[in-house]
Every structure is written in structure tokens, then in C-alpha cells.
Amino acid sequence: MKMRNMTLIALLGSIVVPAAWATDSAKAAMAEKPAVMDTEARMAHIKTMQDQLKQALGTGKDRAYYRQTLEKLGYGITAINANDHDYLEYEVVKAGESYEVQVDFKNGVATEVDVTINVWPADATMQALKSKDYRYTYPATVISNASEVSDRLRGKSWVREKVAVEKQLGIGRDRSYYVAALEKLGYEITSVNDNDAGELEMEVVKDGTSYEVEVEFDKKTRKSTSVDVSANFWEADATERAKGEK
Known part of the structure; x- marks a missing residue:
């Protein structure tokens, strides 16, 4: 077994102690996510931005209107x-x-508009987000790998994968089980964000995509009671490095 695996198993299987008693090494193992907003505040902010943009765009317009309006609102279109x-x-x-x-049309007029968080961004989008010198240029063509980055297309397979992974991980286990189980499924554990008596939260990477695995435990039996796998919206630095983005 690799040393990294042994360290993680030891960490996750250890008795949880109050933060004030934690050793420096244990503290270092816990990832520090950006603290600009906590998760609930971030999700509320995103929901507000989505609703505002959806309302501003509206339906009943032709195709050209949406590019013009997005640019007028200060959005850069990074991928088609x-x-x-x-x-x-x-x-x-x-x-x-x-x-x-996402805009649906009938007879050249928009019938439905949806705005979603961009779970699987295209390379051009990632570059725009990371570059301090980014200058907006409207994309010349439709991207060639839409099946890999389109939320509407990829979301269907993601739902199937989420259900399958949650079922394979299962409940009624102790916390050390999940490290070996995830790695057996081909996931690399890149960050441990929470590891207290009632919850274990990890970031994992597979095939260039990161996910968040949250496991809740009964504090008395120390056995898991629920497992949730979700898209990882706010990645730790180690997760970005594992994906080759840093």
C-alpha cells in the first residue's frame, strides 16, 4: 500500500478529538477552502445571479438578441x-x-431560457477565469467536444454515475472503509475538507473531473448513515493540481 494511502486511512480511521487538541499534522491534512463566502452564502449568491440573468434574457426573442444582451450585461461568451x-x-x-x-427555440423564437452553474467548463472558459490578461473575443465556432462540457448533455450520464457510486460506497461502514473503496473505483482523493465525529467530506478526482463525497456518521456507533456524491464547485488547490489546472 502506498504511503499516501496509509496516511489517509490512519487519518480517517483515527478517533476524532476537539480542534484545540489536534496535532499540526492533522490540521495540515484538512484543506482550507477559500473563505470569501461559506457554502450556503455562495449557493444563495449563485441562485440570485442565475435568476437575475434568466429574467434579464427572457423569452420571445431571436437568436442574435442573446449574444447582444449578454455582452451588454458584461458577460464574456467563452464557448459555444x-x-x-x-x-x-x-x-x-x-x-x-x-x-x-441554455436557450430553446421554435420557429426562430426563444421558448425557454435556463441559466445554470457551469459544472464542466470548456478549456477557453477556464483560461478566461484564470488569466489576469483575458481579453474578450466572441468564439468563432462551436466547440468540438461539446459532449464533454455541455451540462445538458453530460448531466444525464453524471446522474447515472452519481447513483451508481453512492450505491457502491454504501452505508453502515466505518470511515476508513471509504478511502479504499473510492480508490478501488478509480478516484484519487485530493482533499479532506471535514473529518469530525458526524461527518467526513472529501474531494476526489477521476478522468479530469472532481467530485465531493460527503458521508454522515452516527456518533455513537461510528457507522455511516448517508452518502452523497456531488459536483465539486469550489475546488481545493490540491484538487486543481490533480486536474492539471495549476
Whole structure:
């Protein structure tokens, strides 16, 4: 067994002690996520931004209107994931955040508009988010790997994978079990964000995509009572490095 695996298993299987008693090595193993906003505040902010943009875009417009309006609102269109007669999908960035704008058309007029958080951003979107010298240029063509980055397309397979992984991980286990189980499934554990008596939260990477695995425990029996696998919206530095983004 690799030393990294042994260290993680020892950490996750150890008795949880109050933070004031934690050793320096244990503290170092806990990832520090950006503290600009906590998770609930971030999600509330994202929901507000999505609703505002969706309302500003509206329906009943032609295709050209959506590019013009997004640019007028200060959004940079970094990728065109789809541009069919009945569907348009943009990735957009503004103020360090990225969203996906999905517009359905009928007879050349928009019938439905949705704005989602951009879970699987295109390379151009990632570059725009990271570059201090980014200058906006409208994409010349539809991207070639839409099936890999389009939330509408990839989301369907993600739901199936989420259900399968949660089922394979299962409940009624002690916390040390989850390290070996995840690695057996091909996931690399890149960050341990929470590890207290009632909860274990890890960031994992597989095939260039990161996920968050949250396991809740009964404090008396120390056995797991629930498992949730979700898309990882705010990645630790170690997770970004594992994906080759740093």
C-alpha cells in the first residue's frame, strides 16, 4: 500500500478529538477552502445571479438578441457548446464566475431560457477565469467536444454515475472503509475538507473531473448513515493540481 494511502486511512480511521487538541499534522491534512463566502452564502449568491440573468434574457426573442444582451450585461461568451436551429448553449464568464446559458427555440423564437452553474467548463472558459490578461473575443465556432462540457448533455450520464457510486460506497461502514473503496473505483482523493465525529467530506478526482463525497456518521456507533456524491464547485488547490489546472 502506498504511503499516501496509509496516511489517509490512519487519518480517517483515527478517533476524532476537539480542534484545540489536534496535532499540526492533522490540521495540515484538512484543506482550507477559500473563505470569501461559506457554502450556503455562495449557493444563495449563485441562485440570485442565475435568476437575475434568466429574467434579464427572457423569452420571445431571436437568436442574435442573446449574444447582444449578454455582452451588454458584461458577460464574456467563452464557448459555444451548441448552435442548432432549435437550441443555443453558451458558456459565459463575469467577475470570476461562470454560467451556462441554455436557450430553446421554435420557429426562430426563444421558448425557454435556463441559466445554470457551469459544472464542466470548456478549456477557453477556464483560461478566461484564470488569466489576469483575458481579453474578450466572441468564439468563432462551436466547440468540438461539446459532449464533454455541455451540462445538458453530460448531466444525464453524471446522474447515472452519481447513483451508481453512492450505491457502491454504501452505508453502515466505518470511515476508513471509504478511502479504499473510492480508490478501488478509480478516484484519487485530493482533499479532506471535514473529518469530525458526524461527518467526513472529501474531494476526489477521476478522468479530469472532481467530485465531493460527503458521508454522515452516527456518533455513537461510528457507522455511516448517508452518502452523497456531488459536483465539486469550489475546488481545493490540491484538487486543481490533480486536474492539471495549476
